[in-house]
Amino acid sequence: MxxxxxxxxxxxxxxxxxxxxxxxxxxxxxxxxxxxxxxxxxQGERLHQLSENNAIRLESLDPTRGRIMDSRGEILADNRPRFDICLIPRDAKPRDAILPLLASLLEMDQAEIEKKIGKAASFKPVLIKGDVGRDVLGIVEARRYELPGVVVRVKPQRHFPGQGTTAHIVGYLSEISLDELRSGSYPNRKPGDFIGKYGVEKEFESYLAGRHGGRQVEADARGRTVRIMDTVPPKPGANVFLTLDMRLQKKAEALLDGRPGAIVAVEADTGRILAMVSSPTYDPNLFVDGMTQKQWNELIRDPDHPLENKAIHGGYAPGSTFKMITAMAGLEEGKIDSHTEYNCSGRLKFGDRYFRCWRHWGHGTLEVTEAIAQSCDVFFYKVGLEVGVDKIAEYARGCGLGQVTGLGLGNESPGVVPDKAWKRRVYNKPWYQGETLSVAIGQGANLTTPLQMALFAAAIGNGGSLYSPIMVDRVESPEGDVIQTFSPAVRRKLPASKANLELIRDGMWGAVNGSRGTARGICSESLAISGKTGTAQVVGRKDRDKFLNELTDKIKYQDHAWFIAYAPREDCKIAVAVFIKHGGHGTACAPLARDIIKEYLDGKNPPGAKDASAPAETPENLDETDLQDRE
Amino acid sequence: MPEKTAKKNQGAFDKVILVAVLGLIGMGLVMVYSASSAMAVKIYGSDTYFFKRQLFFALTGLVFLFSVRYIPYRVYQVLAYPILGLSVLLLGLLLVPGIGVNVGGATRWMRVGPINIQPAEIMRLAIIIYMAYSLTKKGEKMKDFSVGIVPHLFLMGLIGGLFYFQPDFGSFAMLVFVIGIMLFAGGAHIGHLGGLVALAGLVGFKLLMSEGYRRNRIAAFLNPWENQMGDGYQITHSLMAFGTGGYSGVGVGNGYQKLFYLPEPHTDFIFSVLGEEMGLIGVGIVVGLFALLVWRGLAIAQRAPAGFARLLAFGITTSIGLQACLNMAVTTNLLPTKGLALPFISYGGSSLLINMISIGILENIAYAHPASPGARAPFFGRLVFWKRRAVA
Missing domain, CATH: 1.20.5 (Single alpha-helices involved in coiled-coils or other helix-helix interfaces)
Structure with missing residues (x-):
């Protein structure tokens, strides 16, 4: 020291x-x-194992998934109990007596059951048969004393009561994949869990999923739960309310009747989606309950692509529904005005080629309003040449084409708005003037989605506001408190002055209500519908006629049919786009749009007794269309 | 050091300490939320109940930290007795019926308006200040048993008595550690200290064995897995939490074990929740930040003038470092279970505020005695061997 x-x-x-x-x-x-x-x-692995196998075990408690409902509370997705028959090998004695009985009750092979048991840990339940019906469950329960070691496990299973009606919007769940587990985007999930894979189920996964809880149990040496020590209850998922109106949705589904196509109905002054049907559809329950290889192959090999949401995924030539944009470009650029007249002789010579009007004997002399109403091709060929393709493209983009609408349902197609730069970029070729003629009437490389066209129609109907589509109205906690709401947002204004927009509106009014309108068949004073037909060629006109005459597989070469509409003319409430793939002429779609509008407006202001109007709604009673021709 | 140079360097924070403290508090807030949310919902119906309170204390603590930094530390030397007296008074008030709040058989908090004060935390800082003052006053006379040891032993006994009635064995043990290590640093005779440690060992052993619950804890410490259903409950789950965490943890908010700590996972055992959710990486960061804090704090002590400043900086740093070590040692079953919070991270307003005020004092010492320009940071080897030879 x-x-x-x-x-x-x-x-x-x-x-x-x-x-x-x-x-x-x-x-x-x-x-x-x-x-x-x-x-x-x-020691990590050992301690982790201990935490799972210890006498004191933690068991995960899965939350109930939130429900999905339409705007009026009709359930589109909820949960049903699923019964699994399991067997605890250690308790199943004598096995020689139990297995044959179980096999016969479950209508299984005894060898199959033995294979499943295999060398599994003796105290853990082995799944013998999943999701048995209540009848099988009843039989097993009744003979429980003869079946020691056989247990019934109950789990909530997603269920879509409406089956295919809202399949493309609500989407489906399926088992989480290894990649998804590793991605870190699904922190609370473990193998075997189901997660939203498509549609609202996917996009609102974080709301719907809820939060897992846990239970601490004491187990005896045989692994059986002796005592529950503590429980942290899981937090159920939030409920999602869509803007859909199931009345319209079902109506639209019935109207399409399995023909490939799509119907989109939006609230004209909010962009809220009232109905969105893609046809044909599929049963989303298959993804949850499991499907056979055969069922899966049928789904993916179906030439009509049932899994595809045609309202937003597919791009289709808009045909004559595009003419409002050409008209807008001509009017706004000052190339035409309300009195500009062009003569239609049934065809227009351009270069060394003739471009035909659908009315091959011609429309005579027309101005823009009548040209829209009668859908004169020659008029718009001429406007298109005056304006040029780049200007048309500019106005098309101004009307929301060529870009995703922002629905937020995944995989939305932006469509195509062709112009010179586009062709240079994609094909590395110069633009030919002749192509401008095709583009001016919505043919050529033009591609749009039914959703884009419905929103476009709504914008014309409401006086020029192009809305962002809204699909979800609100998210509510399980207790009913509103967690999130979605309010309408104007994406942009249509690039048209009030006066010019009014001319276009007059044209669409004339198409339905005029004496020579292409859709005059659905004229109805009470509904005050304005609309526009569209017929998009799949192949050239000459080839089409040849194919239709010669080939058995005719349908592939039929034209696509379109109809877009809004109503009523003033104080517009609803806009609809109907698209039928290979549906023939656009007039085929018009009655469908009319019925949707009628259903909606009648629901808004019920005209006395609702039942009185019901018989008139069946498609068979409609005006002459080529509905029957298809059969 | 010439006055001029000193002035030139003044006005600078020790940013390393500040970063370490803010880092720890930040991780603490995240972990308090994660560890307490399930329970907070159960008890208070709001998952952010504890988080919001902790956030409030952290923000208040920041105001304190930055204010205290500007108070010259010499003030505490003058006020050492009043501060100690006040703390003893507060501790004593706990024993008055109606003032102390009894939680789980122990009276450790007093309710003042909406918040609970834990006088033991205030006492810790008061003791550090008093010891620094007292040791400086005694200086070279510390080698005498009657001067160096006896008065402090007496103080220890008085406070020990107060803690005995709460009871709060953990906080008292912490204070004994702090007093002991400050006596060591203050120049007490090694032989005296050694004797004292032996004595403390005996008394400690007796105390441990006298209370049934402490005896059980020792048994649980030695053999946690066999006492899993009883006293080994917390520690086995803590170990499982660390094991489950592995390298990178299961992710913040995803831990299982926190759901089942009894009674509260956001205080004494928050480190194991952190181990489960952030894994070795998160745990390493916390240990690293504490080590950084201790290293810088002791560097401040080394360069401060001998006496009050050095001992104060030393006391503050070691008390925080020791408490962190003890808490982490408990959660990893290196020491028997004892109720001690992890500084800056565990939920608890008094502890957080006092620790942040302590850091404020430390920063003031650093500010008053800046490192001389160009001086090398203290290096362990150099100091230990080279300086010792110089003295010998």
């Missing part, structure tokens, strides 16, 4: 002792660090 005689020595001594203390703490931290590495790395 040092001899402390003076303040200076004391000072130095203190200094040294601080250093010793530093060393001491350094050692302590070192020991701690080593201990942690030992626990977490070298």
């Amino acid at each position: 040092y001899d402390i005689t003076s303040r200076e020595v004391w000072t130095e001594w203190c200094r040294q002792r601080v250093t010793y203390a530093m060393l001491l703490i350094a050692v302590a931290f070192g020991v701690l660090g080593l201990r942690l590495v030992y626990l977490q790395v070298f």
Whole structure:
């Protein structure tokens, strides 16, 4: 020891002792660090196993998934109990007696059951048959005493009561994949869990999923639960209310009647989606309950692509529904005005080619309003040439084409708005003037989605506001508190002055209500519908006629049929786009749109007894269309 | 050091300490939320109940930290007795019926308006200040048993008595550690200290064995897996949490074990929740930040003038470092279970505020005695061997 005689020595001594203390703490931290590495790395696996297999076990409690409902609370997705028959090998004695009985009750092969049991841990239930019906369940329950070790496990299973009606919007769940588990986007999930894979189920997964809870149980040496020590209840998922109106949705589904196509109905002054049907559809329950390889192959090989949401995924030539955009470009660019007249002789010679009007004997002399109403091709060929393709493209984009609408349902197609730069980029070729003629009437490389066209129609109907589509109205907690709402947002204004827009509106009014309108068949004073037919050629006109005459597989070469509409003319409430793939002429779609509008407006202002109007709604009673021709 | 140079360097925070403290508090807030949310919903119906309170204390603590930094530390030297007296008074008030709040058989908090104060935390800082004052006053006379040891032993006994009635063995043990290590740094005779440690060992052993619950804890410490259903409950789950965490943890918010700590996972055992959710990486960061804090704090102590400043900086740093070590050692079953919070991270307003005020004092010492320009940071080897030779 040092001899402390003076303040200076004391000072130095203190200094040294601080250093010793530093060393001491350094050692302590070192020991701690080593201990942690030992626990977490070298003992990690063992301790983790202990936490799972220990006498005190933690069991995960899965939350109930939130429900999905339409705007009026009709359930589109909820949960049903699923019964699994399981067997605990250790308790199933004598096995010689149990297995044959179980096999006969479940209508399974005994060897199959034995294979499933295999060398599984003796105290853990082995799944023998999943999702048995209540009848099988009843039989097994009744003979329980003869079946020691057989247990019934109940789990909530997603269920879509409406089956295919909303399949493309609500989407489906299926088992989480290994990649998804590793991605870190699904932190609370474990193998075997179901997650939203498509549609609202996917996009609102975080709301719907809820939060897992846990239960701490004490198990005996045989692994059976002896005592529940503590429970943290799971937090159920939130409920999602869509903007859909199931009355319209079902109506639209019935109207399409399995023909490939789509119907989109939106609230004209909000962009809220009232109905969105893609046809044909599929049963989303298949994805949850499991399907056979054969069922899966049928789904993906179906030439009509039932899994595809044709309202947003597919791009289709808009045909004559595009003419409003050409008209808008001509009017706004000053190339035509309300009195500009062009003569239609049934065809237009351009270069060494004739471009035909659908009315091959011609429309005579027309101005823009009538040209829209009668859908004269020659008029718009001429406007298109005056304006040029780049200007048309500019206005098309101004009307929301060529871009995703922002529905937020995944995989939305932006469509195509062709112009010179586009062709240079994609094909590395110059633009030919002749192509401008095709584009001007919505043919050529033009591609749009039914959703884009419905929103476009709504914008014309409401006086020029192009809305972002809204599909979800609100999210509510399980207790009913509103967690999130979605309010309408104007994406942009149509690039048209009030006067010019009014001309276009007059044209669409005339198409339905005029004496020579292409859709005059659906004229109805009470509904005050304005609309526009569209017929998009799939192949050239000559080829089409040849194919239709010669080939058995005719349908592939039929034209696509479109109808877009809004109503009523003033104080517009609803806009609809109907698209039928290979549906023939656009007039085929018009009655469908009319019925949707009628259903909606009648629902808004019920005209006395609702039942009275019901018989008139069946498609068979409609005006003459080529509905029957298809059959 | 010439006055001029000192002035030139003044006005600078020790940013390393500040970063370490803010880092720890940040991780603490995240972990308090994660560890307490399930329970907070159960008890208070709001998952952010504890988080919001902790956030409030953290923000208040920041105001304190930055204010205290500007108070010259010499003030505490003058006020050492009043501060100690006040703390003893507060601790004593707990024993008055109606003032202390009894939680789980122990009276450790007093209710003042909407918040609970834990006088033991205030006492810790008061003791550090008092010891620094007292040791400086005694200086070279520390080698005498009657001067160096007896008065402090007496103080220890008085406070020990107060803690005995709460009871709060953990906080008392922490204070004994702090007093002991400060006596060591203050120049007490090694032989005296050694004797004292032996004595403390005996008394400690007796105390441990006298209370049934402490005896059981020792048994649980030695053999946690066999006492899993009883006293080994917390520690086995803590170990499982660390094991489950592995390298990178199961992710913040996803831990299982926190759901079942009894009674509260966001205080004494928050480190194991952190181990489960953030894994070795998160745990390593926490240990690293504490080590950084201790290293810088002791560096401040080394360069401060001998006496009050050095001992104060030393006391503050070691008390935080020791408490962190003890807590982490408990959660990893290196020490028997004892109720001690992890500084800056565990939920608890008093502890957080006092620790942040302590850091404020430390920052003021650093600010008053900046490192001389060009001086090398203290290096362990150099200090230990070279300086010792110089003295010898």
